[in-house]
Amino acid sequence: MRFSEFGLTTLKEVPADAEIVSHKLMLRAGLIRRLASGLFTWMPLGLRVLRKVEAVVREEMNRAGALELLMPAVQPAELWQKTGRWDQYGPLLLRMHDRHQREFCFGPTHEEVITDVASRELRSYKQLPVNYYQIQTKFRDEIRPRFGVMRSREFIMKDAYSFDIDHDGLEVSYQKMHAAYSAIFERLGLEFRIVWADSGEIGGSKSQEFHVIADSGEDAIAYCDSSDFASNIETAPTFPGDGKRAAATKELEKIATPGVKTIADLCGLLGIEASQTIKTLIVEGDDGPVALVLRGDHELNAVKAQKLAGVASPLTMADDKTIREATGSAAGSLGPVDMDLPVYIDHAVGQLADFSCGANEEGFHYTGVNFGRDLAEPETVDLRNVVAGDPAPGGEGTLSIARGIEVGHIFQLGTKYSEALGATVQDQDGKDRVMEMGCYGIGITRIVGAAIEQNHDDNGIIWPAPLAPFDVVLVPINMHRSDAVRDAAEALYGELTDAGLEVLFDDRDVRPGVKFADAELIGIPHRLVVSERGLGAGELEYRHRRDEESRNLKREEALKLLKESTIS
RNA sequence: CGGGGCAUGGCGCAGUCUGGUAGCGCAUCUGCUUUGGGAGCAGAGGGUCGGCGGUUCGAAUCCGUCUGCCCCGACCA
Incomplete structure (x- = not known):
């Protein structure tokens, strides 16, 4: 072409x-x-x-x-x-x-x-x-x-x-x-x-x-x-913990947390890690809202959640009005303590001791919350997205x-x-x-x-050979001023095409820089440059799109290389 | 669909706040020069400023409304 x-x-x-x-x-x-x-x-x-x-x-x-x-x-x-x-x-x-x-x-x-x-x-x-x-x-x-x-x-x-x-x-x-x-x-x-x-x-x-x-x-x-x-x-999947939960060391305490709406707010106020907090999400259920409880630093997995009995599929977050009616509080101050809703608790939450959560009263949170004392011993389920470092199924290795x-x-x-x-x-x-x-x-x-996405650099696309729109881009330098270059380029074009290669022949009358930039942008794997300089030495300049440098090859060498490297 | 933003020659943008003859870069066309990494100079063409309605002597600019597009969330090859 x-x-x-x-x-x-x-x-x-x-x-x-x-x-x-x-x-x-x-x-x-x-x-x-x-x-x-x-x-x-x-x-x-x-x-x-x-x-x-x-x-x-x-x-x-x-x-x-x-x-x-x-x-x-x-x-x-x-x-x-x-x-x-x-x-x-x-x-x-x-x-x-x-x-x-x-x-x-x-x-x-x-x-x-x-x-x-x-x-x-x-x-x-x-x-x-x-x-x-x-x-x-x-x-x-x-x-x-x-x-x-x-x-x-x-x-x-x-x-x-x-x-x-x-x-x-x-x-x-x-x-x-x-x-x-x-x-x-x-x-x-x-x-x-x-x-x-x-x-x-x-x-x-x-x-x-x-x-x-x-x-x-x-x-x-x-x-x-x-x-x-x-x-x-x-x-x-995530898995239930090993059951070795730390013992409770703190008393349950209700503290005023005015303006705290997010896990980040809560951590900032109390000076604790998100992994020591839990978040309570209210979703639509078959018979009224359902509460889902996750560790503060974990993400809800919608696919898992909507498969749970009683949870609406597709998963739908409850709106503010529903949350208020069901819990007496607004999102931002929710927690499982004394919650009068069906509650699903994530495996990771079951491992926590002395954690913090909302008190179901706007502007208040609990700290020092513990299972078996402030809450019933939980039956936990898989609710969250895995994170890097979680154990892999089969008991061996961790996930990335x-x-x-x-x-x-x-x-x-x-x-x-x-x-x-x-x-x-x-x-x-x-x-x-x-x-x-x-x-x-x-x-x-x-x-x-x-x-x-997988094959590019700052200059453009780098096609894997089987996807490339052309096998070779043929770049004559100053073809419109040099009959020698023109003749050599035309001959090469014919020969490569006859050999079954798909050749893009850049016969435009534009400066070399424009041709090089376009060739790299569109990502043709092989580039062959024909110039007066090279012809004098009986050579062509070859460069693969992935190469750092070009190299000079005798005409026959270059042809052989191209024919061999593009056999599919 | 919810939240945010944008809409001005083919592309990228300025001008909008503070209303007064529509501008820049790239691209395109012509000429001359240049010719191994996206050339230089000179000139040219191309825009009813997303649509409709309103305010005004006058609207790209202010107001209303509609449409289109982009970004963030739930879908999927």
Whole structure:
């Protein structure tokens, strides 16, 4: 491709709305342009990268025996009503009407449609197992689209769905996808981690996420430094303490704490650590409000809390009025002592002695609170997010926390959808059996952003070879004044292209600095410079995007190196 | 959806408080010079200042209202 014909516009300055580095670089390098909130056009350069991701995903899915098909993006409401998700999905689902006022949605995912397809297509256990996949545009009307392509409303997903006769079969299909996903992210050159996850809205039992490790990631993941345990922080468990609680040394004392509203206020006033305080949160419950009690320095885990008996799901914090009616006090002065509500106490709180908490009276707190004396001995539950240093499951090692970008997710769905939509096959005995399903997603567009988060420097993007929009950028110096340079560059362009390399030939009549800056910004792995100086010595200048320095190579050496390093 | 902020040539911003002929940088176009790390000089084009309504002799500026966008919280590939 000749740069002069490629229509690429790069930016020196970044639009003010870009927050994270991948978003900025994607705009500056001309990969994407924004149309509206959460909607992006993939410009020619960006589309080349997107196609590379798709190609790798497609190859590995095919290798794993999955069958590509393509379902409609627009789906009839009836299917969603049958599975109950028409009502459950809420505003995330983009709904619309056709001219006959029939209801449709723009598919945010395709469990309903694929299960309908499978129920019509699959008759016999002999047709199983089968795994259908597609690469397609989805739409989710996200509450808050952000970070460019990382969390857009319209995005491209590879979604796959497996059908098996029984759970053992599902396990096999699931493990195949586990292996295929690992192969995909390996090939894409990404540093990733597989973590246990909550299956959330989609439903089902077993579920794992594939995270690209990056500080800008929206998810926190907990992993063990001495075992292979890794989990989304949503589901990483905490454990009851060893029961060795310190003995009470202080008397219960009620003290005036005017104006104290937060844990930080309380610690400041009393000169104690947050870990010696507890906080009491009031949430909506099935039969009135419920109190959740955590150590002052810990965070509530919503996924865990909403699974507790009597707690409303999704988790909803009670409003001020409800709190006042239920406790007689305002948030900021709450505590479990003499609290007349169902109370759940976190494991870590059960380990405390001589702690401080609100007195359920505005402007007053207790200090020297102890279980077994001021409060009943607690039955504790797992309520909080793990923190670095917590013990890992299995009893060995401790947890560390990292940030991750979720680029893939695999689920064992079981029969939730096949049951609802009557997707059955006949087994060996001629009896109808509901098929066991798995579903497997990869965020194609998100991968592009995630790859940049992991591979960039101050000058721009550094594409891993399998994602690069071009293999080589060919930079002639002063080509428009030197016939020798022009001829040499044209010849190289032809030769490299004929050898099957994807070459970006920067034939623009601009100063060398501009070409170098653009080449680095858009992140082409190999750079070959043709200059009069080098030609005199029979040499070309080669530099890899990751190299510090360039080196001079004989023409034939350079060609050989390029041809060898880009064989895929 | 709750809380905060922003909206002025393609992009980044100033001007708004204190109403009086819309400005700067980048980008674009023309010419000359320059040519190994985002060139210099000279010139040019491009904005009904987000929409609507109001106050005023006069509104980018004041008031009202609507819309869009961004950031912080609950969702997910």
